[in-house]
Amino acid sequence: MAHRPLSPHLFIYRFAYTMALSILHRITGLALAAGLIVLAIWLMALAGGPDSYARFQQFAGSWLFAVLIALWVIAFVLHFCNGIRHLFWDAGMGLERPQARRSAAIVVVLVVLLSLLLLYGLFSKVYP
């Protein structure tokens, strides 16, 4: 393969907290890609009938699965909020540095609030 310059020269930049969101967008995206596999398994278990769904519930009832679901919920909220930020950028809005910093702060606050609300809403049905 030809030796060309690589695009993200991550280590020559001074760290800024907006960079953390940028890399977290990719990490949460990868985590959610793994979540797609579980979503498909969940739906296939449901389509397989009551017995196959009971087997899924057995494996989904573990604390490890609950932790994974919680992490996926947080990853989704972050990817969703930051993704909307990206869509505004793609439309040419909010690209100035103070605006980008402000929207990053809004994303962080929203992620904490919405994650807590969602986790409470979802888990209160699983563990009434």
Added chain:
Amino acid sequence: MSEAAGALSKFLGRGSAHEGAHHWRSQRISALALVPLTLWFLYSLLRLPDYQFDTLIGWLSSPWQALWMSLLVGCIAWHSQAGVQVVVEDYVHGKVAKPLTLLVSAFAHVVAGAAGVFAVLSVAFKG
């Protein structure tokens, strides 16, 4: 550059494949579609009384719910495939490792997406 030299460069993995803009656009379009679809999914999950078999079957047996759910799974698979591809292209290097990772990711996305849509349709058609 002559045509032959252009083809050689492409073969050697240099230069643009001229698919970047299409890829970029399709990733944004799937992102836009996922905004209402994921909100609908979370709203539905929060409205359901529990996540037992009968409850979920009752929910997905409705044609509209089955339609949104299959669109959701399809768009997630599409968007995720595009996103994982970009990450692999940026961070996985090597003559074998990169194309192999891209291939495995593409197969996994097709299988997961097709399985999800198939499962929803099979629930919907059983009624």
